[in-house]
Amino acid sequence: MSSQTLVDLLRGGVVTLKIACGAWVVSAVLGLALAVLQDLGIAPVRAVQSSLVIGLRSVPQLVLLYLLYFGLGAVGIQVNSILAAILALGIADAAFSAEYYRAGFMTVPRTQREAGFSLGLSPVGVMMRVVVPQTIPFVVPPLLNSFVGLLKTATLAAAVGAPEILYRGQNAMSRTGQLVLVMTVIIVLYVAATMPLTRAVAVLERRVRSHAHG
Amino acid sequence: MREVISWVAILAGGLIVTIKLSAFTTLFTIAFSSLLSLCAISPWRPLRFLAVLYNDLMRSIPLLALLIFFYYGLGRLTAPLGISAFWLAVAALVLNESAYLAEVYRGTLLSVPATQWEAAASLGLGWASTVRLVILPQVFVAGVPSTLNNTIGIIKNSSLASLVAVNEVTLTATILVSETFQPMQVYLVLAVLYLALIVPIGLVSRRLERLLGAGIGIGDLHEPAEPRLAALPEA
Numbered sequence: 001m002s003s004q005t006l007v008d009l010l011r012g013g014v015v016t017l018k019i020a021c022g023a024w025v026v027s028a029v030l031g032l033a034l035a036v037l038q039d040l041g042i043a044p045v046r047a048v049q050s051s052l053v054i055g056l057r058s059v060p061q062l063v064l065l066y067l068l069y070f071g072l073g074a075v076g077i078q079v080n081s082i083l084a085a086i087l088a089l090g091i092a093d094a095a096f097s098a099e100y101y102r103a104g105f106m107t108v109p110r111t112q113r114e115a116g117f118s119l120g121l122s123p124v125g126v127m128m129r130v131v132v133p134q135t136i137p138f139v140v141p142p143l144l145n146s147f148v149g150l151l152k153t154a155t156l157a158a159a160v161g162a163p164e165i166l167y168r169g170q171n172a173m174s175r176t177g178q179l180v181l182v183m184t185v186i187i188v189l190y191v192a193a194t195m196p197l198t199r200a201v202a203v204l205e206r207r208v209r210s211h212a213h214g
Numbered sequence: 215m216r217e218v219i220s221w222v223a224i225l226a227g228g229l230i231v232t233i234k235l236s237a238f239t240t241l242f243t244i245a246f247s248s249l250l251s252l253c254a255i256s257p258w259r260p261l262r263f264l265a266v267l268y269n270d271l272m273r274s275i276p277l278l279a280l281l282i283f284f285y286y287g288l289g290r291l292t293a294p295l296g297i298s299a300f301w302l303a304v305a306a307l308v309l310n311e312s313a314y315l316a317e318v319y320r321g322t323l324l325s326v327p328a329t330q331w332e333a334a335a336s337l338g339l340g341w342a343s344t345v346r347l348v349i350l351p352q353v354f355v356a357g358v359p360s361t362l363n364n365t366i367g368i369i370k371n372s373s374l375a376s377l378v379a380v381n382e383v384t385l386t387a388t389i390l391v392s393e394t395f396q397p398m399q400v401y402l403v404l405a406v407l408y409l410a411l412i413v414p415i416g417l418v419s420r421r422l423e424r425l426l427g428a429g430i431g432i433g434d435l436h437e438p439a440e441p442r443l444a445a446l447p448e449a
Contacts, residue, residue: 058366058412059405060373062384067405070397152276159377166279173286183283187275194274 001181005172009185012168013193019085019154019164024147026090031097036127038098039105056095062156064088069160085157085164093146100142104135141205148194148201165189221390221403228386229407235300235382236369239307243368244361247312251319257341265316272313278374280306285378303375311368318360322353356426362419366412373408383407 038049056064065088072079079087108131116126158167169186173179253265284306285299292302326349334344376385387404391397 054413054416055405055409058370058409058416060370060384060408062373062376063401063405063408066384066388066397067401070391071401072398074395074397152274155276155278156374158278166276166282169279170282170286179283179287183279183287186279190276190279191271191274195270198270198274 001176001178001185005176005182006185008168008172009165009182009189012163012165013189015082015162016151016154016157016164016166019082019089019157019162020147020150022082022086023090023093023150023154024143026086027093027097027146027150028143030091030094032101032132034094034098035101035105036124036132038102039127039131040123053095053098056092059092061089061092061153062159064092065156065160081157081160081162084160085154085162089150089153089156093150096146097139097143100139100146101132101135104138105131107138108134137208137211141201141208144197144201144204148197151194152190218399218403221394221400222407224390225383225386225404225407228381228383229411231300231380231386232369232372232382232384233411235303235307235372235375235380236365238304239311239368239372240361240365242304242308243311243315243364246308247315247319250312250316251323252345254316254320255323269313269316272310273317275310277306277310277371278377280310281374281378299375299379303372303378303380307368307371307375311364311371314367315361315364318364319353319357322357322360323349325356326352359419359423359426362415362422366415366419369408369412369415 034049034053037045065085068079068088069081069084072084112130112134113126116130121129154164155166157164158170161167165186169182172182176182250265250268253261254269256262256265281303284302289299289302330348330352331344334348339347372382373384375382376388379385383404387400391400394400
């Protein structure tokens with residue numbers, strides 16, 4: 001493999017990383033918003049929220065991506081392929097992040113909320129100043145796991161022509177014909193990026209759990 | 215409205231392929247991940263090591279990369295044998311999804327208290343008979359919800375097969391878009407079709423989860439309800 005091809009793949013890797021990071025931020029923020037909305041428990045909001053979560057969980061990310069990229073494009077809102085991937089993958093993942101936050105909220109004793117209310121905080125104030133800060137240790141491991149997942153799903157962006165690693169890989173394959181070599185490089189890069197991260201998250205998870213029980 | 219109905223009629227053909235693709239993948243995934251999870255808890259160290267290595271490796275490879283590799287790489291070798299893109303996609307999906315489901319099954323197997331293993335050993339049962347007669351009957355029901363969740367993941371991920379020339383519903387929709395130039399509407403109809411396929415499975419799975427959690431079957435043998443840290447398989 002020429003060094004040119006390798007550099008090209010690495011550049012693709014940077015784009016993949018960009019998509020995954022962007023989608024992760026979208027997912028973490030939107031997921032928090034969804035979970036807080038649900039927690040506040042205003043009936044109509046809750047109904048909309050839960051159908052949104054079900055919808056996002058049931059539609060393939062690829063279809064969401066097509067809707068954002070081709071769908072919005074056809075009604076006059078041009079989104080570039082990288083941004084479309086960030087939004088589609090982030091929004092789809094938010095449905096799962098919301099669950100992590102919600103599970104985290106349940107670890108906060110009710111008395112904490114009552115104490116917050118007795119200090120005169122509003123429901124939103126109690127959430128943002130009392131409940132959410134205490135949930136952070138519990139949501140960090142699953143959110144990191146979802147980052148690892150996003151690193152992999154970021155390859156979907158190839159379907160709309162974003163120059164990420166798999167897209168460049170496919171081009172390199174048809175250019176050089178070195179299919180096995182290119183694929184091996186991609187796989188090695190992926191294993192090198194995700195395996196240590198997965199291991200680290202597992203360790204972190206165990207620590208958080210033992211800390212919570214101890 | 216009439217337009218939408220004609221689209222649905224066209225998409226139905228692709229939907230059947232999606233269902234077939236997902237059904238075959240689910241069946242083979244259940245078989246392969248059962249085997250993998252048993253290997254992962256086997257008393258024989260090399261087998262355990264291989265199973266864990268397989269799971270870790272497979273879970274760090276993007277599914278789309280695997281599909282593309284199978285289609286462009288293996289495809290050249292298997293085409294003369296009459297193996298279609300459909301079966302290549304099934305193979306890639308099974309190999310990938312099994313790694314995730316095997317991890318879930320492994321957790322379920324490990325949730326059986328050690329005393330059960332000890333009791334079986336004290337009755338003179340070997341490893342294989344212990345698994346078959348004591349362990350598996352206890353985890354069988356408990357594994358159903360996670361298997362259904364995995365099936366949901368498989369249906370969603372089967373959409374990636376559209377990128378390697380399997381004429382399932384997403385590819386059918388993409389072709390329809392190239393004829394109608396109405397991506398928003400067509401892909402929305404496609405999303406609704408996926409919802410119709412997946413939401414019922416999700417409802418059954420959640421219902422079962424709750425039933426099992428309520429102590430019917432062996433729900434009470436499991437760890438107390440905790441945040442579902444193991445995410446559903448990503449694409």
